[in-house]
Amino acid sequence: MPVRQLLAGGVAPRPMGGGAEKFRVPGLLIGFVAVAVATSAGVLIGPADIDRTDALKELLDRLPFISVDSGLSPIQKNIIWEVRLPRVALGALVGGTLALSGASYQAVFRNPLADPYLLGAAAGAGLGATVAIVTGSGDGVGTFDLVPLLAFVGALIAVALTYLLGYSSGTQRSPAALLLAGVAVASFLTAIQTFIQQQNVETIRQVYSWILGRLNTASWDEVSLLAPYAFASGLLILVYRRVLDVMRLGDLEASSLGIRPQLVRLVVICAASLGTAAAVAVSGLIAFVGIIVPHTVRLVAGASNRVVLPLSILFGAAFLVFVDLLGRSLASPAEIPIGVITAFCGAPFFVIVLRSSKRTLG
Amino acid sequence: MKKIISIICGLMILAACGDSDSTSLSTNSVTLEPTVSVETETEMPAQDQETAEPDESEVVQPSIDYPTAIVSLSPTATEMLFAIGAGEQVVAVDNYSYWPPQAPVVDDLSGWNPNVEAIASFEPDLVILSDTGVQEELELLGIRVYVAAAAVELEDVYSQLGEIGDITGNSQGSSMVVAQMREQIEEILDAIQMPSDSLTYFHELDDTLYSVTSSTFIGQIYTMTGLKNIADPADEDGTAWGYPQLSEEFILEADPDIIFFADATCCAQSVATISARPGWSELSAVRNGNVFEMDSDISSRWGPRLIDFLETVADAVATVNAR
Numbered sequence: 001m002p003v004r005q006l007l008a009g010g011v012a013p014r015p016m017g018g019g020a021e022k023f024r025v026p027g028l029l030i031g032f033v034a035v036a037v038a039t040s041a042g043v044l045i046g047p048a049d050i051d052r053t054d055a056l057k058e059l060l061d062r063l064p065f066i067s068v069d070s071g072l073s074p075i076q077k078n079i080i081w082e083v084r085l086p087r088v089a090l091g092a093l094v095g096g097t098l099a100l101s102g103a104s105y106q107a108v109f110r111n112p113l114a115d116p117y118l119l120g121a122a123a124g125a126g127l128g129a130t131v132a133i134v135t136g137s138g139d140g141v142g143t144f145d146l147v148p149l150l151a152f153v154g155a156l157i158a159v160a161l162t163y164l165l166g167y168s169s170g171t172q173r174s175p176a177a178l179l180l181a182g183v184a185v186a187s188f189l190t191a192i193q194t195f196i197q198q199q200n201v202e203t204i205r206q207v208y209s210w211i212l213g214r215l216n217t218a219s220w221d222e223v224s225l226l227a228p229y230a231f232a233s234g235l236l237i238l239v240y241r242r243v244l245d246v247m248r249l250g251d252l253e254a255s256s257l258g259i260r261p262q263l264v265r266l267v268v269i270c271a272a273s274l275g276t277a278a279a280v281a282v283s284g285l286i287a288f289v290g291i292i293v294p295h296t297v298r299l300v301a302g303a304s305n306r307v308v309l310p311l312s313i314l315f316g317a318a319f320l321v322f323v324d325l326l327g328r329s330l331a332s333p334a335e336i337p338i339g340v341i342t343a344f345c346g347a348p349f350f351v352i353v354l355r356s357s358k359r360t361l362g
Numbered sequence: 363m364k365k366i367i368s369i370i371c372g373l374m375i376l377a378a379c380g381d382s383d384s385t386s387l388s389t390n391s392v393t394l395e396p397t398v399s400v401e402t403e404t405e406m407p408a409q410d411q412e413t414a415e416p417d418e419s420e421v422v423q424p425s426i427d428y429p430t431a432i433v434s435l436s437p438t439a440t441e442m443l444f445a446i447g448a449g450e451q452v453v454a455v456d457n458y459s460y461w462p463p464q465a466p467v468v469d470d471l472s473g474w475n476p477n478v479e480a481i482a483s484f485e486p487d488l489v490i491l492s493d494t495g496v497q498e499e500l501e502l503l504g505i506r507v508y509v510a511a512a513a514v515e516l517e518d519v520y521s522q523l524g525e526i527g528d529i530t531g532n533s534q535g536s537s538m539v540v541a542q543m544r545e546q547i548e549e550i551l552d553a554i555q556m557p558s559d560s561l562t563y564f565h566e567l568d569d570t571l572y573s574v575t576s577s578t579f580i581g582q583i584y585t586m587t588g589l590k591n592i593a594d595p596a597d598e599d600g601t602a603w604g605y606p607q608l609s610e611e612f613i614l615e616a617d618p619d620i621i622f623f624a625d626a627t628c629c630a631q632s633v634a635t636i637s638a639r640p641g642w643s644e645l646s647a648v649r650n651g652n653v654f655e656m657d658s659d660i661s662s663r664w665g666p667r668l669i670d671f672l673e674t675v676a677d678a679v680a681t682v683n684a685r
Contacts, residue, residue: 048615074644079611082641133629201474202458203628209570209607217570217610219640333612334596335571 027301031314035092038321042088045325047332048079055080082219090218090226090282091324092317095289097230097279099316100309101272102290103297104237107244107305108265109179116276116290119182119269120158123189125280128154129210130193134200147210148225148281154189155277161185163269212337214284215324222282233275234313240268244305286320287339288346293319296353319346428531429488429506433481435473436492439510439526440465441665443490446527447535454484460659461667478503488529513579513664516586520544523666539666547586550672554679556588561682563589564608564618564647565656566636569629571608578604580661583668587675592616614641620678621647624658650685654678 043059044052050072058070058080072080098116105114117123128150135146162185166178197207243264247254251261279286293316294308301307320338323345327338431453434440440459443452455465456473471480473492478499481489488506491497497507508529513519520540527536563584565574573593574581577600581591592613596606625631633653642648660671 046611047609048611075614075617075641078641078644079614083611083614086640198475201472205572206568206570206628209568209572214570216607221640328609328611331596331601331606333609334602334606335609337607 027307027311028314031311031318034318035314035321038318038325039088039092042091042321042325043080043084045329046079046084047328048076050076050079086220086223087215087218087324088321089220089223091215091321093223093226093230094215094279094283094286095293095320096313096317097226097233097275098286098289099293099312099319100234100237101276101279103294103305103308103312104244104268104272105290106294107248107308108268110248111179112295113291114179116272116279117186117285118179119162119273120185120189121155121273121276121280122285123186123193124154124156124158124161125151125277126154126211126285127158127189127193127196128152129281129284130196130203130207133203133206133210134196148222152277152281155280156273158185158189159269159273159277163266209337210284212284212339215327215338216335218283226278226282229274229278233271233278236271237268238309240264241305241309244268244309248303248305283338285339286342288342289316289320292342292346292350296350299353427487429486429529431484431486432488432490432530433471433484433486434459434490435471435476435481436490436510437461437473437659438512438663438665439490439492439508441663441667442510442523442526442536442539443530445535445539445666446523446530446532448526448530448532451530453486481505490526515579515582516547519664519668522664543666543669546669547672550669550676551586554587554676555683556679557683560588560590561619561679562592562616563620563622564592564613564616565661566621566623566625566631567605568625569631571610571613572605573608575602575604575606579664580671583671584675587672587679589620589675589679592618610641614645617645618647619652620682621645621653622656622661622675622678623653624656624661626655627658650682652678652682652685654681 044055054070054072054076057068058072058077060066061068061070070077101116102114105116105118106112109118129147131154132146132150162178162182165185166181197204243259246257246259247261247264254261254264276290294312297308297311297315301311320342323341324338326345327336327341330336330341428451430451432443432448432451433454434443434452435456437456437459440452440455441461443449444462444465449462449464452466454468454471456471457467457469458473459465459467471477476491476496478496481496481500482503482505486505488508489500490508490510491500492510492512494509497509500507506529508526510522510526513522520543523536523540524533527533527539565580565584567573573596574591575594575597576582576585576591577597581593581604584591593606593608596602596608596612597604621636623631623636633655636642636653637648647653654674656674657670660667660674
């Protein structure tokens with residue numbers, strides 16, 4: 001069976017969970033509704049006391065051909081347009097990207113514990129950000145922010161290093177070699193990062209707030225920085241969703257069907273890593289989204305990647321926007337770092353889904 | 363699991379690095395017992411000891427070994443030592459004791475991650491720490507330790523200055539510094555003309571919007587000037603130890619009259635970068651030009667340079683009033 005045909009969707013292989021397809025339409029619908037509900041709540045609710053109908057009017061006012069006077073003050077308008085909206089948009093992009101990357105890694109490595117930071121992206125980004133924070137202090141670099149750039153570069157270098165290491169181990173061609181290389185690279189880079197950080201304790205607060213995730217100061221700049229990478233990586237992975245289903249049968253079987261597993265793995269890993277690197281660069285490390293969301297989707301909607309990948313994007317986006325809403329509401333007007341809430345809410349929620357589902361992970 | 367642990371660790375460190383908190387002043391114990399005892403060989407007949415008791419100070423003072431090789435691992439203590447005239451006795455200070463310039467900074471000497479061997483290599487007879495971290499280890503080596511814990515309120519500054527003066531033999535110097543500080547602080551506070559409707563302020567610790575509440579040491583000093591802190595509702599129960607991270611929209615809504623930013627050094631912030639933040643242009647502090655830089659060292663230490671901090675605040679209030 002030629003890959004081209006698979007990519008075009010001409011054949012729909014059903015390797016497992018034959019009932020998966022019927023979940024698809026309502027699944028997508030529920031996903032879109034979840035995103036819509038979470039984003040509306042994210043824009044309308046917040047520590048600043050802004051009347052919800054006025055906020056809605058303000059949003060409508062910007063639509064073409066509609067003119068409503070919201071009666072909001074300039075500061076309140078800024079809160080809606082420059083604080084809440086970019087924050088919700090960034091949360092959705094980051095959540096969707098991380099959940100999709102996690103789902104893709106789990107698919108290509110056939111390992112339920114794979115998360116977006118598995119190949120060292122987090123450690124690389126952490127090192128890049130720490131270097132930027134430590135050296136960027138002092139005379140500053142104008143309006144150009146080095147932190148996301150170096151974090152992005154660091155994440156990509158880390159993943160590239162992992163890939164080189166994993167595949168230079170010669171005859172070892174199993175994905176396990178790659179995972180182990182990821183662990184080694186991550187520990188190595190984290191060690192360097194910790195060392196640099198200990199040498200510059202005056203910046204430790206900044207490094208830690210970066211590591212704990214920072215949607216608090218989200219702006220449109222960050223959204224526009226992440227968006228191209230998020231969409232590119234998302235599209236690329238979704239194109240391969242059927243091929244990934246075939247690969248679930250194993251490399252040998254996939255090869256006999258005309259698929260080159262090594263190549264598919266490389267493309268999907270590159271795409272997922274690109275998305276993860278960009279997400280980490282603008283938002284810091286946000287734990288659990290990449291594991292919890294895809295597995296929850298799998299438990300509810302079946303294991304087929306054709307279903308899991310798109311749904312992971314939607315529920316990842318909705319989950320992170322919702323969690324971020326909690327982060328700024330629970331201790332309002334103080335913030336709770338988002339990384340803490342994702343872990344705190346994500347883990348128990350996952351256990352509930354795990355216990356109530358009859359499906360198996362995989 | 364690893365991630366949860368690292369997050370928890372991160373939180374704890376974040377909390378612990380809230381410049382001046384956690385360790386309460388009760389740990390401010392002076393541990394002088396072993397070496398600062400009255401020398402026993404002084405030929406003093408037993409019956410005389412009773413009559414000598416009333417003027418104990420006269421008898422005891424000359425026989426105490428005042429330290430001559432002090433190592434300070436607390437930038438605030440370093441400032442205090444030099445201010446009270448104990449500078450000559452200091453042999454080494456940690457790598458963040460930037461002030462005063464003549465302090466003998468040792469680049470590898472860390473107060474954050476103290477290394478007992480490195481400290482001992484200076485053969486100190488007194489080590490000043492900012493927490494009890496390596497106190498026990500140093501004492502096992504027979505080195506006298508004084509813990510200069512972060513001040514909780516202004517009076518703690520004075521008592522710490524007094525104690526450091528007493529153990530280093532500079533009581534006179536320290537009482538002079540204390541008297542001078544009291545006087546200068548009173549003068550500065552008297553000169554501040556707070557409008558009838560108190561001005562509000564936001565103190566920015568870093569560019570992720572961490573701030574201080576009025577319960578912190580520096581927050582109390584702000585309160586003395588009559589300024590009102592916008593961050594107080596963010597940590598009413600004290601769970602953030604007085605150092606909450608504020609929501610950006612909350613700061614915009616609170617619209618403070620003055621913004622003091624202490625993150626010029628750490629995070630390359632300036633009046634220009636703060637004014638250029640999305641949505642901040644409409645803030646009255648930005649529109650009226652009431653965004654002031656605050657030296658992060660001065661505003662996170664509780665030493666004699668508190669006067670400089672108060673002067674910056676007083677100047678800011680005067681500038682705002684003049685506009």
